[in-house]
Amino acid sequence: xxxxxxxxxYVASRPASNLLTALGVGIGVLLLTATxxxxxxxxxxxxxxxxGYQLLIAAKGSAVQAVLSTLFFMDAPTGNIPIxxxxxxxxxVGVTRxxxxxxxxxxxxxxxVGTTADYFALLEESGRGPAGVDxxxxxxxxxxxxxSKAARQAGLAVGSRFVASHGLVELPAELATEHAxxxxxxxxxxxxxxxxxxxAIFTALETGWLMHEHDGDxxxxxxxxxRGEITALLVQGRSYGDMGRIAALxxxxxxxxxxxxxxxxxxxxQYLRAGEEVVLGLAWLATAVAFFAVMLSMAAAGIDxxxxxxxxxxxxxxxxxxxxxLIAESLLIAGAGAGLGFVLGRAAAAAIAWHxxxxxxxxxxxxxxxxxxxxxxxxxxLLGLVAGAIPAWFTCREDIVxxxxxxx
Amino acid sequence: MTFAAAVQPxxxxxxxxxxxxxxxxxxxxxxxxxxxxATLSIPPGAIYGLAGPSGCGKTTLLHLCAGLLQPSxxxxxxxxxxxxxxxxxxxxxxxxxxxxxxFQSFNLIPALSAIENVLLPMGFADAVPAVQRRTxxxxxxxxxxxxxxxxxxPAALSHGEQQRVGIARALANQPELLLADEPxxxxxxxxxxxxxxxxxxxxxxxxxxxxxxxxxxxxxxRLEHVLQMxxxxxxxxxxx
Numbered sequence: 001x002x003x004x005x006x007x008x009x010y011v012a013s014r015p016a017s018n019l020l021t022a023l024g025v026g027i028g029v030l031l032l033t034a035t036x037x038x039x040x041x042x043x044x045x046x047x048x049x050x051x052g053y054q055l056l057i058a059a060k061g062s063a064v065q066a067v068l069s070t071l072f073f074m075d076a077p078t079g080n081i082p083i084x085x086x087x088x089x090x091x092x093v094g095v096t097r098x099x100x101x102x103x104x105x106x107x108x109x110x111x112x113v114g115t116t117a118d119y120f121a122l123l124e125e126s127g128r129g130p131a132g133v134d135x136x137x138x139x140x141x142x143x144x145x146x147x148s149k150a151a152r153q154a155g156l157a158v159g160s161r162f163v164a165s166h167g168l169v170e171l172p173a174e175l176a177t178e179h180a181x182x183x184x185x186x187x188x189x190x191x192x193x194x195x196x197x198x199x200a201i202f203t204a205l206e207t208g209w210l211m212h213e214h215d216g217d218x219x220x221x222x223x224x225x226x227r228g229e230i231t232a233l234l235v236q237g238r239s240y241g242d243m244g245r246i247a248a249l250x251x252x253x254x255x256x257x258x259x260x261x262x263x264x265x266x267x268x269x270q271y272l273r274a275g276e277e278v279v280l281g282l283a284w285l286a287t288a289v290a291f292f293a294v295m296l297s298m299a300a301a302g303i304d305x306x307x308x309x310x311x312x313x314x315x316x317x318x319x320x321x322x323x324x325x326l327i328a329e330s331l332l333i334a335g336a337g338a339g340l341g342f343v344l345g346r347a348a349a350a351a352i353a354w355h356x357x358x359x360x361x362x363x364x365x366x367x368x369x370x371x372x373x374x375x376x377x378x379x380x381x382l383l384g385l386v387a388g389a390i391p392a393w394f395t396c397r398e399d400i401v402x403x404x405x406x407x408x
Numbered sequence: 409m410t411f412a413a414a415v416q417p418x419x420x421x422x423x424x425x426x427x428x429x430x431x432x433x434x435x436x437x438x439x440x441x442x443x444x445x446a447t448l449s450i451p452p453g454a455i456y457g458l459a460g461p462s463g464c465g466k467t468t469l470l471h472l473c474a475g476l477l478q479p480s481x482x483x484x485x486x487x488x489x490x491x492x493x494x495x496x497x498x499x500x501x502x503x504x505x506x507x508x509x510x511f512q513s514f515n516l517i518p519a520l521s522a523i524e525n526v527l528l529p530m531g532f533a534d535a536v537p538a539v540q541r542r543t544x545x546x547x548x549x550x551x552x553x554x555x556x557x558x559x560x561x562p563a564a565l566s567h568g569e570q571q572r573v574g575i576a577r578a579l580a581n582q583p584e585l586l587l588a589d590e591p592x593x594x595x596x597x598x599x600x601x602x603x604x605x606x607x608x609x610x611x612x613x614x615x616x617x618x619x620x621x622x623x624x625x626x627x628x629x630r631l632e633h634v635l636q637m638x639x640x641x642x643x644x645x646x647x648x
Binding site: 001002006009010012013307308311312313314315316317318319320321400401404 | 500507515517530532
């Protein structure tokens with residue numbers, strides 16, 4: 001019978017208290033794993049969705065809001081910018097690709113984005129989007145290219161026709177009559193990309209203007225663009241020098257701002273980092289509490305089993321063997337808690353990601369297990385080792401002879 | 409006190425030899441001497457009882473022989489080995505390999521079955537090859553009449569059965585010295601006789617010396633030799 005078998009027998013002989021101790025460890029590891037997994041997914045999602053774009057032109061306002069609204073389709077736009085900016089940049093030799101956006105309407109909670117086929121080319125170039133989207137898919141007004149999740153959730157397929165809601169809020173059918181005479185026609189459904197494009201519906205730039213020219217006495221919805229205005233522009237250039245020149249040029253225009261999306265995402269990540277540190281601090285605190293719980297449990301086991309420990313010594317077990325036994329027990333408890341916490345942490349992270357995507361529209365994809373996540377159960381095991389070693393040291397140094405006495 | 413040495417068979421070392429062996433404990437800030445033996449020699453394979461009232465040093469002598477206690481003074485050789493001079497780690501190995509211990513209250517590990525309790529000390533000594541351990545444990549349990557109780561835990565066994573497991577466990581590593589501390593004191597008379605018979609039988613079969621501490625005159629009367637232990641607290645030793 002080896003140390004691990006004996007340790008397991010001892011652990012199994014006190015199932016309730018050991019399970020509670022393991023749960024304590026599990027809660028700490030759960031919090032650590034979930035926080036680290038969600039943080040990594042958030043960072044990955046933000047960088048994948050916004051990194052690599054050279055310049056974003058939007059109306060004056062919050063730069064972070066401009067990035068969230070244009071690249072993540074999450075927030076309200078900062079406003080509209082004159083079409084002249086678009087025309088000016090189209091003529092600039094330093095610009096290699098220019099993608100305009102108009103926001104305004106939605107269908108069953110999915111934002112309708114007026115843009116050009118260059119958007120898909122840009123997604124494809126940057127490795128974020130689907131390859132080979134037919135440029136003719138957005139050739140005519142009211143043609144619609146639907147993101148994979150939007151298609152699934154809204155029940156759209158190629159050939160489907162639908163009527164958009166005015167603005168971003170889904171209205172009851174009897175009230176949503178503004179655009180009833182203007183039906184969208186689905187020309188393509190994008191394959192899943194893991195990007196914000198999955199949740200949106202894309203249409204020709206012209207569509208947004210046509211819709212709101214017919215609004216009559218309705219005021220344009222928030223972010224809706226009258227002809228002569230667009231919401232934002234993504235700019236790719238020959239060089240960063242060109243981008244710097246364009247940004248400097250636009251800085252003179254009080255109506256627009258030039259934003260480097262990567263920089264804003266970095267700033268956003270710094271804000272998130274503060275929150276992450278608070279949660280991680282709490283998680284480590286929970287793990288530390290669990291560490292003391294394991295240590296107390298092992299100390300209690302050492303006291304409860306003084307006579308058995310003395311018996312083992314009388315049978316020839318060395319102090320080192322007994323120390324290994326107590327440490328093995330501690331590791332089994334910590335290991336069970338760490339394993340359970342890790343699995344539940346990943347599950348909790350997946351559930352939270354699903355909830356965030358459903359409620360906020362922010363795509364969080366839990367990718368592979370990060371080294372940080374592996375460090376959480378690893379740290380718990382290390383703490384388990386220490387939590388077992390401390391009482392083991394005291395227990396094994398104790399004089400066993402008084403505990404071999406004959407009281408049953 | 410001096411115990412006369414019995415005739416020792418040639419070629420085999422004495423099970424226990426002591427000279428000027430003393431052991432004292434500090435109690436209430438004062439040193440209390442509980443054992444003072446001038447000479448002692450127990451031949452190999454002999455069966456000896458240790459008689460005397462509580463506190464006379466019977467258990468202390470057993471603990472010294474097992475290497476669980478160190479003498480305060482004097483020399484002690486167990487199976488020809490100066491146990492008291494060995495480093496603790498070696499004393500542990502020596503105890504595991506050469507000494508079997510039977511307790512009054514059985515001291516079985518409650519989380520383990522009968523056979524696992526017997527397997528346990530085999531892992532401490534490496535005296536029995538790993539592939540033979542289970543077979544040996546089963547054989548020992550059958551020998552003590554528990555072939556049908558191999559996988560029962562101590563709580564499911566009677567006191568008599570638990571002490572039989574304790575005896576089988578003490579024999580696990582084929583020890584040359586069996587130490588039994590009041591092995592029948594927790595048993596009813598009928599079971600006490602059976603357990604004592606078993607102890608004497610297995611000691612005789614295996615050629616192990618048996619040193620059995622008891623204050624029960626009925627038990628002591630069954631043994632070949634009895635050493636009457638004195639007490640050192642001012643009370644005169646009990647008559648032999």
